[in-house]
Amino acid sequence: MPGGRLTQQERQRIAAGLADRLSYAEIARRLDRPTSTISREVARNGGPHGYRPQEAQRAAGRRAQRGTPAPPRAAGAPTTTAEERIIELAVGSGLPRMTARVHVDLLLSEDGRRTAAELTRRLNVSPASVSVAVNFLVQQGYVRRERDPRGRRDVYVLDDDAWYQSVLISSRHTLASARAALTAAEELGPDTPVGQRLTRAGTFLEHVIEDMLTSANRWRPLLT
Missing domain, CATH: 1.10.10 (Arc Repressor Mutant, subunit A)
Known part of the structure; x- marks a missing residue:
């Protein structure tokens, strides 16, 4: 290739x-x-x-x-680039801004790979900020961590399968919440108002996530 x-x-x-x-x-x-x-x-x-x-x-x-990124836009300036638009969409969906910036920089890199030092330099932020952001992205399945065979530094990678893995991790968390709601409904009494409310919510989430996982498995070949 x-x-x-x-x-x-x-x-x-x-x-x-x-x-x-x-x-x-x-x-x-x-x-x-x-x-x-x-x-x-x-x-x-x-x-x-x-x-x-x-x-x-x-x-x-x-x-x-x-060789370096454009300077950050001034406060209140309009969003004009594709990169900024994607960042704003990610922030609007609940992702912390620094995490969104790191994620989008990886997304738009030529090979989907950056070291922590590269992210720090490109985004003009502290190593600690990058560390917090990449740790969150790794935990959520958006990126994976690899060891650079040429040195002792970590390399953060966003490949095609990351989208599938992030869906799996998010689905597992939501499914756990759904089942916790159903368990609480049984303990509180399925015929009580609270029990009925929790049963409806848990059942809804359980069915939605099961459908999502089925769909993710069906369409995963598009990523290969």
């Missing part, structure tokens, strides 16, 4: 694939690239409906020359 940066020809083929409504996995297969490379490339350059290969190529050239 080829490595390195995407070429202009590859970006043109990505645009053609999007125009033909091919999935990211199919585009990646035709380019012999990881699906995560295609999804990150499209996400950071306008999305599936706004992707322009020439603009994406110029943006990649600017990033290569710069």
Whole structure:
């Protein structure tokens, strides 16, 4: 499988694939690239409906020359880049801002890999802030930790299967809550108002999570 940066020809083929409504996995297969490379490339350059290969190529050239991230936007300034929009969506869903920034930086990196030192430098934050963020992401299954074979440092990796693993972890937590509610309902009396309320909530969550797990297993091949 080829490595390195995407070429202009590859970006043109990505645009053609999007125009033909091919999935990211199919585009990646035709380019012999990881699906995560295609999804990150499209996400950071306008999305599936706004992707322009020439603009994406110029943006990649600017990033290569710069080597460092753009300075943080001023308070109250409008969100303009795809990266900022994704961060705001993640924060809106409940993710702490620093955690969202780390997650999105990994998501939009060329190979989905960063060391803690790289994250600290790119985001211009303290090592402690990065440590808290990556520990949370690892616990939730969003990223995994690997040992750098060339040294003693950890490398944080966001690959395609991370999406599946994060669904599993979230589902297990919710399922545990559902079953705790059902157990409490039995202890309090299933015929009492509180018991009935807990039974309804627990049963609802249990069925929803079971459906979610079935769906995640069904669609997991899209990530490969």
